[in-house]
Amino acid sequence: MLRSLTGAAMFAAASLPALPASSQPASPAAAESIHERAERLRDEALGNDTLAWDITEGLTTEIGPRLAGTEAEARARAWAVGSLRALGFSNVRIETFDMAVWVRGEERAEIVSPFPQPLVVTALGNSGATPASGITAEVVGFETIEALEAVPDSAVRGKIVFVSHAMAPTQDGSGYGYFGRARREGPSIASRKGAAAIVIRSIGTDYHRNPHTGVQTWAEGVRPIPAGALSIPDSEQLQRILRRPFPVRMRLVLTPRNIGTRQSGNVFAEVPGRDPSAGIVLVACHLDSWDLGTGAVDDAAGCGIVAAAAHRIMRAGTPLRTIRIVWFGAEEVGLFGGYDYLRRHSGDNHAAIAESDFGADRIWRFDSRLNPAARPAVDRIARLLFPLGIVAGSVTEASGSDIGPLSASGVPTIALRQDGTRYFDLHHSPDDTLDKVDLTQLRQNVAAWTAMLAVAADMPGEFGPVPARQ
Ligand code: ZN
Ligand code: ZN
Secondary structure: HHHHHHHOOOOHHHHHHHHOHHHHOOOOOOOOOHHHHHHHHHHHHHHOOOOOHHHHHHHHHHHOOOOOOHHHHHHHHHHHHHHHOOOOEEEEEEEEEEEEEEOOOOOEEEEEEOOOEEOOOOEOOOOOOOOOEEEEEEEEEOHHHHHHHOOOOHHHHOEEEEOOOOOOOOOOHHHHHHHHHHHHHHHHHHHHHOOOOOEEOOOOOOOOOOOOOOOOOOOOOOOOOOOEEHHHHHHHHHHHHHHOOOOEEEEEEEEEEEEEEEEEEEEEEOOOOOOOHEEEEEEEEEOOOOOOOHHHHHHHHHHHHOOOHHHHHHHHHOOOOEEEEEEEEEOOOOOOOHHHHHHOOOOOOOEEEEOOOOOOOOOEEEEOOOOOHHHHHHHHHHHHHHHHEEOOOOOOOOOOOOOOHHHOOOOOOOEEEEOOOOOHOOOOOOOOOHOOOHHHHHHHHHHHHHHHHHOOOOOOOOOOOOOOOO
């Protein structure tokens, strides 16, 4: 712990003097208008931000993978507290909560017959375990989750179900909701039908021999079975093998374990505002990651982006509203941090909330869900974002991962949407590492968040309330 705190303090001390003189604290009474100041802060971020990179590099290098509830996530929290304090934020603290923790074990798959060969597999979150020696069974393949749902139980009983549902890349990532059903619901459907195990084609869009993990939660009363994801090349290999007129047998070894209740937590830092009655602007990301890569695009970069933008506003003078940064814990495994925040803070006066959790590529669209009376603020933010190549999107739909439950309750929400075209090449795979983060695109993110915050934290008037979602 001492070592990580020392490292954090070192990077923070090194990054502070790099900011230009014009970012030094200014009097809020300066003649510059909110719009002019937002333009200046935006352009400075675009030109020279290093803080988002330093946080992303520091977290992925000094901590690495940080699965929720493990000792690695605890080290990440200590690192976060040290870093955010060293950067000069106020009220830096951790709110802890308990959760059940699942950890990965051995994972191997092989075709036993007719064409013996190994396949690359990883366990999905909360997967059941095989015996140490594995299970061997016939494979029955389905091209969609609906096709699996449609067959009688007798078609899959005692077999290894394989779902090869293929997701295509999209800019807004909207295919994930539909195709992700194979991961989120496939295991429970297969178990209900009496399958011995399930393997799915990874919910990804790359052609590397990397499997993509991700959470799935057993439906009420369903018996956990081994549940894994094959890499996409291995998935297509298995599809070709299944097209031959022979029964296909697979041996599967997955030995994850439930290790009981452990602690996770949300890390807070604030820029106190001039007027406590003006409310809080919450900017969020998640600190935990899956265990296969180092969680660079999911979601160290998000933490770097929101903290770097808040830091720029802080150094430009005391904002009207309080900016609250939350680096959420335990997002990947079921939004535990988001629900803990909702439980404790739903009564706080949130003026607006926003989260960065869709990688590190450039922002292309600005969505919001604010009260119609807040239209002047929406229009001002849109004008500030146009020069960054960001289009104005929905004014009625915006959400986020950890902030989703709070957003659904009717809290005004802003979404700066990143280009997701290559996000699912990396998502939850061993390939989610720092080298995938592009500094120029990361700076564009910080510039957009800085411009948004310069308005949201300083423009007088209300952003809410908005109707709650059902
Ligand atoms: Zn994420
Ligand atoms: Zn994720």
